[in-house]
Amino acid sequence: MAEVIIQDATKSYGNTQVIHGLNCTIDHGEFAVIVGPSGCGKSTLLRMIAGLERVTGGTISIGGEVMNEREPKDRNIAMVFQNYALYPHMTVRANMSYGLRIAKLPKPEIERRVQEAARILQLADFLDRRPGQLSGGQRQRVAMGRAIVRDPAVFLFDEPLSNLDAKLRVQMRIEIRRLHNSLDTTSVYVTHDQVEAMTLADRLIVMNGGNAEQIGTPLEVYEHPATTFVAGFIGSPPMNFVTGQVGNGGTSVTLHDGLQVAVSDDTLAAMAGQTVTLGVRPEHLQLAASPEGAMPMTVDLVEALGADILAYGQVGQEQVIARLPHDAAVKIGDRIHLSFAASQVHLFDATSGARLSP
Amino acid sequence: MDRRVTFNHRFLPYFLLAPQVAVTLVFFVWPAGQALFQSTLIEDPFGLSSEFVFLDNFAFVLSDPLYVDSIIVTAIFSVSVAAVALLVALFLAAKADSVISGKLIYRTLLVWPYAVAPAIAGVLFLFMFSPRVGVLSSALTALGVDWNYLLNGNQAMMLVIGASAWKQISYNFLFFLAGMQAMPRSLLEAAAIDGAGPTRRFWTITFPLLMPITFFLLVINMIFAFFETFGVIEAVTQGGPAGATNILVYKVFRDGFVGLDFGSSAAQSVILMAIVISLTVLQFRYVEKKVTY
Ligand SMILES: Nc1ncnc2c1ncn2[C@@H]1O[C@H](COP(=O)(O)OP(=O)(O)OP(=O)(O)O)[C@@H](O)[C@H]1O
Ligand SMILES: [Mg+2]
Numbered sequence: 051m052a053e054v055i056i057q058d059a060t061k062s063y064g065n066t067q068v069i070h071g072l073n074c075t076i077d078h079g080e081f082a083v084i085v086g087p088s089g090c091g092k093s094t095l096l097r098m099i100a101g102l103e104r105v106t107g108g109t110i111s112i113g114g115e116v117m118n119e120r121e122p123k124d125r126n127i128a129m130v131f132q133n134y135a136l137y138p139h140m141t142v143r144a145n146m147s148y149g150l151r152i153a154k155l156p157k158p159e160i161e162r163r164v165q166e167a168a169r170i171l172q173l174a175d176f177l178d179r180r181p182g183q184l185s186g187g188q189r190q191r192v193a194m195g196r197a198i199v200r201d202p203a204v205f206l207f208d209e210p211l212s213n214l215d216a217k218l219r220v221q222m223r224i225e226i227r228r229l230h231n232s233l234d235t236t237s238v239y240v241t242h243d244q245v246e247a248m249t250l251a252d253r254l255i256v257m258n259g260g261n262a263e264q265i266g267t268p269l270e271v272y273e274h275p276a277t278t279f280v281a282g283f284i285g286s287p288p289m290n291f292v293t294g295q296v297g298n299g300g301t302s303v304t305l306h307d308g309l310q311v312a313v314s315d316d317t318l319a320a321m322a323g324q325t326v327t328l329g330v331r332p333e334h335l336q337l338a339a340s341p342e343g344a345m346p347m348t349v350d351l352v353e354a355l356g357a358d359i360l361a362y363g364q365v366g367q368e369q370v371i372a373r374l375p376h377d378a379a380v381k382i383g384d385r386i387h388l389s390f391a392a393s394q395v396h397l398f399d400a401t402s403g404a405r406l407s408p
Numbered sequence: 409m410d411r412r413v414t415f416n417h418r419f420l421p422y423f424l425l426a427p428q429v430a431v432t433l434v435f436f437v438w439p440a441g442q443a444l445f446q447s448t449l450i451e452d453p454f455g456l457s458s459e460f461v462f463l464d465n466f467a468f469v470l471s472d473p474l475y476v477d478s479i480i481v482t483a484i485f486s487v488s489v490a491a492v493a494l495l496v497a498l499f500l501a502a503k504a505d506s507v508i509s510g511k512l513i514y515r516t517l518l519v520w521p522y523a524v525a526p527a528i529a530g531v532l533f534l535f536m537f538s539p540r541v542g543v544l545s546s547a548l549t550a551l552g553v554d555w556n557y558l559l560n561g562n563q564a565m566m567l568v569i570g571a572s573a574w575k576q577i578s579y580n581f582l583f584f585l586a587g588m589q590a591m592p593r594s595l596l597e598a599a600a601i602d603g604a605g606p607t608r609r610f611w612t613i614t615f616p617l618l619m620p621i622t623f624f625l626l627v628i629n630m631i632f633a634f635f636e637t638f639g640v641i642e643a644v645t646q647g648g649p650a651g652a653t654n655i656l657v658y659k660v661f662r663d664g665f666v667g668l669d670f671g672s673s674a675a676q677s678v679i680l681m682a683i684v685i686s687l688t689v690l691q692f693r694y695v696e697k698k699v700t701y
Contacts, residue, residue: 100597100601101601102597102600102601121600122597122600122601123600123601123602123603123604127601128601129597129598129601131594131597131598132594133592133594135592135594135595135597135598137595137598137599137613138617139616139617139619148599148602148604148612149601149602149603149604152602152603152604152608153603196598196602200602
């Protein structure tokens with residue numbers, strides 16, 4: 051059993067703290083995805099789990115044992131790097147067996163494991179080639195193979211697909227998930243691609259500026275984003291935000307242009323008169339049957355995606371995107387009216403960005 | 409991508425090449441041709457007349473036991489210089505690569521010896537190891553070593569090897585360090601996760617990946633040891649004692665300019681040239697193939 055528990059983990063380089071007390075539990079067998087913008091500390095956190103970076107404060111434990119002082123090789127982990135980090139002077143076979151040879155496993159056992167990994171990853175024909183003679187996707191597989199043969203309790207991936215083209219990325223994503231399902235291990239996967247994050251994760255860890263903004267299943271994060279940051283980061287195109295004032299009794303929010311939006315939220319009763327941020331996803335906006343009570347928007351750009359179209363425009367000061375059916379007759383310059391269900395509205399504190407809706 | 413440059417003027421490219429070609433002609437092709445020509449002649453002791461003798465000079469040189477001795481001395485000398493210079497530089501570079509603070513100072517200091525001319529390096533070593541006044545020779549004597557390189561051929565050899573290698577270490581060090589710093593960190597991290605300790609990481613990952621650089625440096629160091637160490641020998645031992653440090657390039661000089669045997673000296677330099685050219689070709693042909701990825 052190998053659950054990964056991160057408690058109050060901090061990391062500082064000199065005087066700059068880049069991870070600020072992060073807490074997270076990843077259960078055995080779970081596929082956890084760490085997602086966030088560039089520079090938010092994803093790689094640093096993963097490397098702390100791997101033992102490649104020292105933990106400044108707090109603890110990291112794997113399988114119930116604190117790992118802070120352990121060497122990477124003694125943590126029962128394997129890591130796949132973004133640039134694959136294959137040994138260029140060794141054949142594929144030697145790359146995969148390097149760790150096993152160091153561990154002095156018997157030769158037949160090494161060969162068996164290499165063959166097994168090569169079979170799973172369809173690398174059998176390439177075992178005697180050097181990494182320089184392989185395509186990007188094949189190198190990626192070798193990197194995975196090198197991780198598999200170690201038979202680790204935890205797989206760590208740092209943006210393993212970011213060097214591949216779009217089609218191969220989707221294919222490898224599916225292979226990685228299949229592999230995880232068949233291997234009974236825990237996986238921690240870093241990416242800044244939110245589609246990868248949503249599709250792969252059992253548990254999503256959304257990071258921002260060295261903090262975990264939200265931890266939950268992809269659906270939880272999508273349906274109940276904890277902050278405006280998470281709401282804007284998860285989902286594509288991102289959630290629309292408009293600011294407004296909470297009306298008397300807390301049953302409606304008044305936008306800039308005087309439009310009243312009904313909300314079904316009793317927590318707002320005490321907040322009458324305060325400014326809040328109202329969020330609606332583009333896919334939850336529809337063309338209103340009548341202008342009455344709807345949000346008016348002048349379209350300034352239309353993108354046809356095939357299955358649907360994206361209409362861009364301004365509402366008050368804010369840019370709003372609506373995802374509409376492909377047959378919606380919308381052209382640049384049109385003035386359209388958008389409506390949405392009260393249940394699809396997310397309310398956030400205008401200053402802290404924290405979620406107000408339940 | 410097409411890297412070719414096109415010139416509008418027909419003669420401009422030749423004009424631009426001219427200085428380099430002129431330098432090569434004057435300082436390499438011409439002397440080499442002279443040497444080749446000289447090597448087939450015998451001059452009378454007063455330099456008044458010369459006689460064409462075809463390959464006689466070569467036959468004479470190659471049958472001379474002193475020349476064969478010099479070849480052996482040169483082989484020992486150049487292999488040792490290259491080996492010492494490469495190994496010490498590799499060690500220093502590995503240390504410098506892992507140093508966290510004061511990197512720049514460390515690196516700068518290690519590069520300085522390269523700015524010292526070989527003859528000066530020789531004189532420095534001469535002062536340090538001079539049997540009577542040298543600082544280090546009195547230390548050696550205190551340690552019970554019977555130090556006198558003026559009499560002991562092996563000690564003389566070690567001294568000139570040391571002085572020559574010392575100078576070349578800086579050069580090698582720069583290349584090794586650059587090679588190590590260009591290596592992706594993740595390779596060594598992957599090896600660490602695979603269970604390799606620092607020493608094993610160095611010998612199984614870092615060192616093999618430095619092979620192309622090492623090979624290039626080997627060629628450069630050998631050529632250095634063959635030709636440019638003349639100054640060191642001249643300053644420290646003058647080829648002595650009893651020819652123990654009489655390397656080929658020094659013998660060419662002694663026989664030609666001191667012994668005034670121009671024909672033999674020219675023949676020797678032609679042989680020397682041939683040795684170095686064939687060594688270099690051999691190295692590039694057979695070794696380089698094995699060390700590129
Ligand atoms: N060795 C270091 N010294 C100082 N600061 C560092 C060091 N390594 C990383 N940082 C800082 O830590 C922060 C987090 O870096 P990290 O590499 O974890 O980002 P990331 O989330 O993986 O970004 P990306 O998506 O671009 O890979 C960054 O602001 C970075 O500047
Ligand atoms: Mg990163």
